[in-house]
């Protein structure tokens with residue numbers, strides 16, 4: 078590609094609204110432009126990188142046995158009403174209506190649409206398991222769109238959904254996609270960690286987030302310095318402040334023992350408005366289950382048990398009843414996969430905590446993390462506290478450290494929440510109908526682009542890893558008015574292009590200083606500069622990341638590049 082033909086508007090100034098490096102650099106280097114808050118156009122360079130990430134995602138998803146499809150972004154409200162999420166998803170769901178006043182959502186996610194397709198098309202165990210995915214724009218009316226591509230209101234997501242006869246099959250697919258995700262982020266060059274993002278008591282195996290390690294990450298990860306243990310700590314409970322603030326007596330004061338079945342009913346009973354952002358914490362203390370329902374107004378990343386000041390405590394009658402509530406699901410969170418072996422949990426003095434947030438908080442999702450009461454053997458209720466740096470790791474190996482992370486992927490065992498509500502069942506070998514067991518798997522494709530820039534830049538610009546670089550080689554003709562420079566640069570450009578190398582050729586009539594600065598900013602891995610020694614056939618090769626450089630004869634270039 079010749080640079081003179083490209084829409085590649087670079088800027089010297091840092092855009093005033095861009096707080097973080099990836100946002101600043103992607104704008105300055107002419108990869109993206111903002112259209113409105115949280116809405117971005119990808120200019121040609123940005124689009125090339127986006128496509129590289131997409132291609133990696135596609136290859137790994139296909140290799141994992143998933144089939145690509147595409148669903149409409151526009152979704153009828155009826156589907157969302159079937160699962161109740163029309164009400165529980167909150168204001169993050171963008172809603173519009175057509176000329177006949179019919180309501181629609183702009184897809185924030187596609188569980189409802191895919192479940193409606195599968196329920197119509199699949200009815201036998203013989204056609205299971207099945208995994209499908211799409212790469213598509215998603216819409217979420219984020220409370221605070223910010224950080225450029227990291228938190229947009231329209232963004233590119235890969236979302237996948239799997240359907241199974243039983244949990245063993247779900248586990249297999251989940252594990253395969255876990256591996257695929259690891260491959261994807263590794264191929265993108267990222268330094269990442271898969272962390273437990275657990276929705277409760279179940280040993281932390283039911284949901285993982287893939288976190289790119291970065292100072293500007295909005296999530297905090299607790300990880301062991303010597304083992305594989307890593308978990309999101311967004312909302313681990315703090316007993317210290319819990320007891321200090323409320324006193325155990327008061328905390329355990331009974332509000333009632335109603336027979337709640339869903340979070341919505343709990344909310345209704347307590348007169349809470351789910352849209353305010355309701356949060357439920359479930360504790361098992363000795364033999365009692367305690368559901369703590371708190372009012373909203375918590376900020377994402379600042380969800381602490383200070384909310385317990387306004388908490389309502391509901392003591393639940395029995396383990397069975399509690400499990401029923403968990404299975405029924407918590408608002409937008411959906412059901413909790415309750416394992417068959419609940420007994421395992423009973424080893425703990427404080428058996429477990431279930432953290433769930435529902436309704437219209439900024440995230441629109443759940444916050445589940447390291448649970449001291451699950452991951453640690455906490456002897457007494459009053460000892461519950463947030464996991465802290467320096468604690469022993471829950472797996473007994475090593476010491477806990479904290480790091481900041483950007484969530485680029487999330488995999489989740491859904492169970493039968495959607496299939497039961499939407500009647501997606503299959504006939505088993507004995508001809509009996511059962512609800513399908515589901516999983517869902519997301520990757521923020523556009524967010525991943527920004528995450529790569531967060532990890533790969535220096536003071537002069539971006540330093541793309543080869544696999545996702547917009548081009549592999551940047552050829553600069555320092556002075557295109559000089560025939561020997563222009564001719565040699567063009568020859569090298571053609572040679573590389575014919576050899577299948579992705580090459581950008583700076584053929585512009587600009588000063589050398591401008592070309593170098595733009596080239597550093599754009600960050601293509603290898604630069605070939607054709608300058609003063611063009612008449613001898615010599616050029617300068619420079620690796621963007623390391624700064625390593627050497628003079629090469631033009632006849633050796635192909636050997637170095639390919």
Ligand code: ATP
Pocket residue numbers: 217219226227228229230232233234440441442484485486487519520521522523524
């Ligand atoms: P977050 O916690 O950052 O709000 P999420 O948990 O709401 O993300 P998921 O519902 O798990 O997001 O969606 C799957 C993936 O989509 C996320 O892991 C993330 O990479 C990406 N994603 C989610 N929201 C956005 C957004 N507003 N802009 C860009 N990417 C996003």
Ligand code: MG
Pocket residue numbers: 439440441442
């Ligand atoms: Mg979110």
Ligand code: MG
Pocket residue numbers: 440442484
């Ligand atoms: Mg999240």
Ligand code: MG
Pocket residue numbers: 286442484486487
């Ligand atoms: Mg998530």
